[in-house]
Amino acid sequence: MANYYTDQPELKFHLHHPLMKRIVELKERDFADKDKYEDAPVDFDDAMENYEKMLEITGDVAANIIEPNSESVDEEGPHLENGRMIYASKTYENLDATRKAGLWGVSMPRRYGGLNLPVTPYSMASEMVASADAGFQNIWSLQDCIETLYEFGSEEQRQKYIPRVCAGETMSMDLTEPDAGSDLQRVMLKATYSEKDGCWLLNGVKRFITNGDSDIHLVLARSEEGTRDGRGLSMFIYDKRQGGVNVRHIEHKLGIHGSPTCELTYKNAKAELCGSTRMGLIKYVMALMNGARLGIAAQSVGVSQAAYSEGLAYAKERRQFDTAIIDFPAVYDMLSRMKAKLDAGRSILYQTARYVDLYKALDDIARERKLTPEERQEQKKYARLADAFTPIAKGMNSEYANQNAYDAIQIHGGSGFIMEYKSQRLYRDARIFSIYEGTTQLQVVAAIRYITNGTYLGIMKEMIESEVSEDMRPLQIRVGKLIEMYEQAVNYVKEAGSQEVHDFLARRLYDMTGDILMALLIIDDASRAPELFLKSAHVYVRHAEEEVIGKTAYVKNFIEEDLVYFKTGMPTAEQCRCCKE
Amino acid sequence: MNLKIVVLAKQVPDTRNVGKDAMTAEGTVNRAALPAIFNPEDLNALEQALRLKEQNPGSTVGILTMGPPRAAEIIRQGLYRGADTGWLLTDRLFAGADTLATSYALATAIKKIGGVDIVIGGRQAIDGDTAQVGPQVAEKLGLSQVTYAEEILKCEDGKLTIRRHIDGGVETVEAPMPIVITVNGSAAPCRPCNAKLVMKYKHATAPMERTPGMPYAELYEERPYLTLNQWSVADVDGDPQQCGLSGSPTKVKAVQNIVFQAKECKRLSAADANIEGMVKELLSEKIIG
Numbered sequence: 001m002a003n004y005y006t007d008q009p010e011l012k013f014h015l016h017h018p019l020m021k022r023i024v025e026l027k028e029r030d031f032a033d034k035d036k037y038e039d040a041p042v043d044f045d046d047a048m049e050n051y052e053k054m055l056e057i058t059g060d061v062a063a064n065i066i067e068p069n070s071e072s073v074d075e076e077g078p079h080l081e082n083g084r085m086i087y088a089s090k091t092y093e094n095l096d097a098t099r100k101a102g103l104w105g106v107s108m109p110r111r112y113g114g115l116n117l118p119v120t121p122y123s124m125a126s127e128m129v130a131s132a133d134a135g136f137q138n139i140w141s142l143q144d145c146i147e148t149l150y151e152f153g154s155e156e157q158r159q160k161y162i163p164r165v166c167a168g169e170t171m172s173m174d175l176t177e178p179d180a181g182s183d184l185q186r187v188m189l190k191a192t193y194s195e196k197d198g199c200w201l202l203n204g205v206k207r208f209i210t211n212g213d214s215d216i217h218l219v220l221a222r223s224e225e226g227t228r229d230g231r232g233l234s235m236f237i238y239d240k241r242q243g244g245v246n247v248r249h250i251e252h253k254l255g256i257h258g259s260p261t262c263e264l265t266y267k268n269a270k271a272e273l274c275g276s277t278r279m280g281l282i283k284y285v286m287a288l289m290n291g292a293r294l295g296i297a298a299q300s301v302g303v304s305q306a307a308y309s310e311g312l313a314y315a316k317e318r319r320q321f322d323t324a325i326i327d328f329p330a331v332y333d334m335l336s337r338m339k340a341k342l343d344a345g346r347s348i349l350y351q352t353a354r355y356v357d358l359y360k361a362l363d364d365i366a367r368e369r370k371l372t373p374e375e376r377q378e379q380k381k382y383a384r385l386a387d388a389f390t391p392i393a394k395g396m397n398s399e400y401a402n403q404n405a406y407d408a409i410q411i412h413g414g415s416g417f418i419m420e421y422k423s424q425r426l427y428r429d430a431r432i433f434s435i436y437e438g439t440t441q442l443q444v445v446a447a448i449r450y451i452t453n454g455t456y457l458g459i460m461k462e463m464i465e466s467e468v469s470e471d472m473r474p475l476q477i478r479v480g481k482l483i484e485m486y487e488q489a490v491n492y493v494k495e496a497g498s499q500e501v502h503d504f505l506a507r508r509l510y511d512m513t514g515d516i517l518m519a520l521l522i523i524d525d526a527s528r529a530p531e532l533f534l535k536s537a538h539v540y541v542r543h544a545e546e547e548v549i550g551k552t553a554y555v556k557n558f559i560e561e562d563l564v565y566f567k568t569g570m571p572t573a574e575q576c577r578c579c580k581e
Numbered sequence: 582m583n584l585k586i587v588v589l590a591k592q593v594p595d596t597r598n599v600g601k602d603a604m605t606a607e608g609t610v611n612r613a614a615l616p617a618i619f620n621p622e623d624l625n626a627l628e629q630a631l632r633l634k635e636q637n638p639g640s641t642v643g644i645l646t647m648g649p650p651r652a653a654e655i656i657r658q659g660l661y662r663g664a665d666t667g668w669l670l671t672d673r674l675f676a677g678a679d680t681l682a683t684s685y686a687l688a689t690a691i692k693k694i695g696g697v698d699i700v701i702g703g704r705q706a707i708d709g710d711t712a713q714v715g716p717q718v719a720e721k722l723g724l725s726q727v728t729y730a731e732e733i734l735k736c737e738d739g740k741l742t743i744r745r746h747i748d749g750g751v752e753t754v755e756a757p758m759p760i761v762i763t764v765n766g767s768a769a770p771c772r773p774c775n776a777k778l779v780m781k782y783k784h785a786t787a788p789m790e791r792t793p794g795m796p797y798a799e800l801y802e803e804r805p806y807l808t809l810n811q812w813s814v815a816d817v818d819g820d821p822q823q824c825g826l827s828g829s830p831t832k833v834k835a836v837q838n839i840v841f842q843a844k845e846c847k848r849l850s851a852a853d854a855n856i857e858g859m860v861k862e863l864l865s866e867k868i869i870g
Contacts, residue, residue, distance in 0.1 A: 039780035042800065053779045061773050102776035115776055 004128040005052075005059030008305070010343065011124050013529050014350040015051060020120070023354060024048070026361035027118050037110045051121040057101050058125040065097045066132035073133060073258035074425055083246035085213035085260045087139075094136050095168065104143055105166025108150065112158060113166035119360065120353040123298040127349070130302025134429040135258030137302065139211050141295045145171040145218050148288045149237065151363075152275035157237060161216055169215035173288055174238070174264065176208045182442060184220065184281055185230040189266060191221035200236055200273055202244070202266040210436075212262025213247050215240050219266075220285055223277045233280040236271035244269030255428030290387070292437045293394040294356060297349045300397035300433045304342045307401070307408040307426045311335055314423075315411050325411070334407045340539035341400040343532075344518035345393075347525055352393040355386035388450040388459070389517075395443030396514040398433035405430040444510040451506070452494055456513045457487055463520040469527040471534065475541045479519045482548045486512050489555045498560045505558060508551040515544040582736065584640035584758075586630045587691060589702030589715065590623040590659065592652040596707050597621075604838060617651070619658050622703025624771035626764040629733050630701050631663045631772065637736060641665045643694065647675055647686055650789035656809050660782040661774035668694065669787045672813040674824050680709070682828035684717030686819060691722060693817045699741070701762040704729060712763070719761035726761040727754060731768045787811040 005011055024047045031047075033040035041047035069090035076088040087095075098104065106122045108114025122144075130137035146165045150158055165171060180186035189204035202221055206212070217238040224232035238245060249263040275284055312335060315326035325331045362371060362379035371379060405427040409416030416423045434440045450456050460483050468476050489512065493505050519541050526537035594615035596603070602614040627644070634640040644659035644667035646652050656667030668690060675686055691697055700722070705712035712728075719726035727743050731751065735742035745752045746765040784797045787809040791798070801807050814824050822828060849855040863869045 038804070038806075039777045041780070042797070046797070049783065050780045053783060054776045057774050057776050057779065065773070097773055100775060101773040102778070115780075 001060070002063035003056060003059040004062045004131055005055040005124075007059070007063075010346060010532055011055065011127075012052070013525070013532055014346065015055070015121060015124065016048070017120075017350070017354060019354045019358070020048065020118075023118050023120065023357045023361065026358065026365065027116065029365070033110050033116070039115070040110060050115075051117060054103075054106070054115065054117060055121060055124055055128070058103060058128050061097050061101050061103070062128040062132035066094050066129060066136055069094055070133035070136070070258070071422070071425070073135065075257075077257040078250055078260035080247055080250050083248075085247045085250060085262055087260065088258055091136065091139070091258055094133070095139070095170075098140055099168035103140070104168040105146065105162065107144065108146060108162050108166055112150075112162035114162065118353075118357040119294070120350055120357050123294060123349065123353045126295055126298040127302040127305070127346075130299040131306045132302075133258060134299055134303050134426075135256035137295075137299050138256060138259035139170060141299070142171045142173070142211050142214065144291045144295060145173050145216075145288065147291055148218060148235075148284055149274060151287060152235070152279075152284050153237070157272065157274065161237065161239075164216065170211055171216050171218070172209055172211045172214035173292070174206045174209050174212065174217050174219040175285060175288075177205060178207050181208070182439065184285065185233075186228075187220050187222060187233055187281070189219065189221040191223040191234060191236060191271065192225075193223075197270060200271045202236060202238065202269040202271050204266050205248075206264045206266070208251070209262045209264055210259055212260065212264050213240070217245070218274065218284075218288065219271060220280050221271075223273075223280075230281040231278055233285075234277040235274040235280040235284040237274050238266075238269055238271045242270045253432075255425070255431055289437060290356075290390055293390050293443075294349075294352060296433055296437045297345075297352070297390075297393040297397045300394075300401035300430070301342065301346045301349050303401040303426055303430050303433070304338070304345060304397070304404045307404040307423065307430070308335070308338045308342050310421075310423050310426065311338060311404075311408040311411040314408075314415075318413075331411060334411060336535065336539045337543060338404045338407050340522070340536040340543060341404060343525070343536035344522045344540045345397040345400045347521040348389065348393045348514070348518050349397060351521060352386060352389040355382045355389055359383035359386055384455070385459070388447070388455050391438075391443040391446035392510075392514045392517060394437065395434070395440045395447070395510065396518070398430075399440060401430040401433050402427075441507070444506050447510050447513065448506045451490060451509050451513055452502075454490075456517065457483070457490065460486070460516055460520060463517075463524070466524065467527075468523055469530065471530060472523045472527045472537060475519075475523050475537055478541055478545065479516065479523065482512075482516050482519070482544060485548055485552045486516055489552045492556055496558075496560065500563060501558065501560050504563060504566070505555050508555055512548045512551050515547045519544040582637050582640075582739075584633055584637050584698045584736070585694075585696050586633060586640060586642045586699045586701065587694060587697050588623065588627050588630045588642060588644050588659065588664065589687060589700060589718070590627065590644050590646045590655050591620045591703075591706045591708075592617050592646065592648050592655045593620045593706050593708040594618075617654070619655055620703050620706045620708075622705065622707075622764060622766050624703070625766060625768040626701045626703050626762070627659060627662060627664070628769050628771040629730070629762075629764055630699070632769075633699070633733060633736060634663070643667055645687060645690055645694070646670065647678070647683060649676075650787055650811075653787040653790055653809050653811075656787075657782055657785055658774070660785065661779045662772055663775065663778065666810065668810040668812055670812050670817070671787070671789060672815075672824075674814045674819075674821050677826035677829060678824065679829035679831035680711050680713040680717060681830060682824055682826075684714050684721055685823045685828055686814075686817070687714070688718050688721035689817045689819045690812060691718070693812070698758045699760055699762065700724070701730075701764060704763045704765050715761060715763035722759075722761065724759050724761050725756050726763070727756050728763045729765045730762045731765055733762070782806070785809055 024044050031042055034042045041050050073088040073090045078085050078087050105114040106117045110116050126141045129140050143165055177187055191200050191202055194201050219236040219238050220233055221236055222232050223234040245264050245266050247262045248265050251261040315331050318325045359379050359382035408423040409427055412423050415421050464480050493502055522537045522540045526533035594612050595618045630642045634642050642664045644656045644664050646655045647670035650671055653669050659667055670686055670690055702715050716726055729745045730743045731746045732744045733741055740755055740757050742755050746767050785807045788811050814821055
């Protein structure tokens with residue numbers, strides 16, 4: 001039987017990373033749960049075995065239940081009935097299977113009924129679910145909203161809500177409004193405290209809410225009357241059992257049809273405040289979004305994998321001119337790039353997940369006791385790395401998923417354009433990845449300060465010093481040259497002295513950052529497991545060279561006056577520098 | 582109602598994915614080339630049992646299997662999905678059993694378990710395809726039996742309402758407990774393994790599976806659920822004469838590897854007489870009917 005975990009040895013490789021030792025140690029608190037819970041591990045190997053088992057189960061459910069349902073879910077989609085959203089019928093089967101398999105509340109502590117798994121294996125599960133059906137992954141992975149409730153909610157709220165999520169109740173994060181998309185400071189949904197009801201009441205409209213008719217909502221609302229910016233926003237918990245929120249409309253979308261995107265109306269909906277007022281956007285939503293971005297990175301890698309698998313299978317099977325098309329250079333060029341982007345993207349995804357694990361586990365320990373100075377330093381280091389890597393992992397992987405889905409269709413030729421083939425669905429599904437949870441352009445904004453302040457450069461310089469295999473040494477030397485170019489390009493932009501040039505070229509610098517970091521990671525992977533990554537390392541480094549060298553030329557030949565060519569309308573002779581000369 | 586449910590399950594070679602090396606030169610099954618799996622229809626039976634348990638809180642589900650020590654994996658697989666316990670019948674004296682000796686062993690074990698309301702298993706195993714064991718167990722225990730079950734619709738007043746899959750349709754029957762049920766492959770598929778249960782039971786072993794120096798052996802004492810029940814012929818008060826090879830009247834005389842080679846082609850006109858003749862020929866050749 002197919003199994004997305006055991007069929008992809010790359011996942012197992014990433015699970016067994018040296019950093020896991022520390023992650024398990026922190027997450028399991030020296031295995032303190034072992035005498036209290038029958039499912040708790042007794043030592044490191046036992047914990048790793050638990051993760052493997054959970055991933056095998058997810059791989060089974062993904063391959064044998066969710067994937068076979070995906071076509072029907074895509075065709076049927078959800079619908080609206082008397083203000084309630086009804087999922088596609090097979091979505092209920094998927095939900096039932098994931099509940100029976102115990103795949104809810106995955107990262108929550110055991111005392112609330114969770115599996116206490118680190119973010120890294122959870123992200124792997126997320127990748128596999130997305131590979132089976134990206135739309136269902138949204139519904140399932142919104143369970144990580146519970147992280148935010150766990151981190152910022154009261155103990156009473158934890159006890160009330162976390163066990164429900166562990167039992168499979170669904171969640172949503174209600175942030176976007178008609179006039180507040182990328183710019184969440186403009187959120188207007190009103191929260192007023194009612195002395196009569198002894199709770200907060202929510203009134204207003206939310207739009208584009210993924211899984212908007214969920215059981216438990218986290219809602220961003222304006223609690224401070226008269227304010228107009230982010231500092232007047234707070235986070236609320238709305239429990240569907242209370243009533244007061246209806247679905248007004250479900251969007252018809254290009255892709256991820258199984259994932260309902262809802263417009264919600266709140267009419268005196270009773271809600272609980274989560275954490276402190278005024279911290280909604282500046283603290284809690286930021287935490288929520290970082291988790292969600294990692295989720296989209298995993299979703300992207302899942303679809304990249306699915307696209308590669310589809311392309312590969314077709315290329316092997318399809319014959320033209322008496323030859324399997326995989327034997328044509330033009331086709332294996334595409335396939336090898338797909339695989340290289342998949343492997344490199346996956347590598348940065350799990351590297352990011354490990355950083356998140358380390359700082360979050362230390363954060364959690366800090367809720368119980370004071371961290372030692374060394375732990376505080378460790379916490380700070382990994383929080384910074386996670387913050388720097390998340391926008392790269394999300395942005396690059398979401399773009400790669402789109403590119404791989406595009407190439408999967410290209411390999412299929414005319415058949416790829418036909419609805420009966422799966423590639424078209426992957427292509428439609430992938431399109432949203434580079435848009436939601438912060439567009440790629442916003443990932444660039446999140447990453448740019450780490451580009452200009454030298455954070456990434458420092459990481460690259462540290463990584464390039466690491467020991468690699470004899471085979472990988474020449475590639476490492478080539479990447480070393482790319483780092484030099486990158487440093488020059490970054491300095492060039494910094495010295496350009498114009499904010500607009502800086503913003504304009506940011507995307508190129510961001511792409512170069514991603515290319516180099518992933519090249520370094522894949523070299524490291526190939527040193528440790530050449531049987532899995534040797535080819536991808538060669539292909540990816542070549543790809544990185546093509547990108548970095550090209551982009552360096554782009555950046556270094558750019559001056560402020562060139563901006564005029566890019567703005568709407570033809571440049572006048574006066575504005576154009578060559579005409580002036 | 583608290584039901585005591587026993588699921589009959591068998592570890593079988595996965596004959597669904599047969600490769601070239603599936604048979605040895607002697608014509609026996611090459612077990613090394615075929616992975617050992619939970620017999621598919623037994624999984625359908627397990628699902629029905631687990632649903633009954635959910636609908637009747639306080640009920641228990643146990644997995645009864647016979648085989649070599651490694652067949653304990655079937656019990657673990659059952660526990661991973663929500664079964665409460667299991668019994669492995671393992672003993673050299675059980676080896677080489679045909680359906681008669683198998684049903685004797687299972688029936689004896691069920692008596693030993695005692696107080697069982699429902700015995701449920703798959704219609705047949707994919708290695709033997711006899712569909713005899715379930716009905717024979719029922720006969721030996723003197724219980725009513727419902728075969729080809731597709732869904733247990735109701736459990737009330739000591740009676741079960743069961744939908745059966747029959748030729749050309751379905752039939753709904755009612756039968757009193759205790760009862761033996763065999764489940765058809767068209768029934769609902771079994772649920773996946775549960776992550777928490779796998780984490781709990783993954784080190785569970787039958788004593789005969791254990792080897793010196795096995796990891797986590799120190800847990801056996803403090804966690805009794807990690808030791809699976811293992812029963813010999815003597816443990817179930819069985820008669821060795823009726824077990825295993827000595828209890829099996831079926832003797833395999835020879836096994837032949839048959840390869841269909843004939844490629845005959847007949848052209849008939851649409852005349853009734855021609856078609857009638859063809860049907861008669863197919864009947865007499867035992868190709869159909």
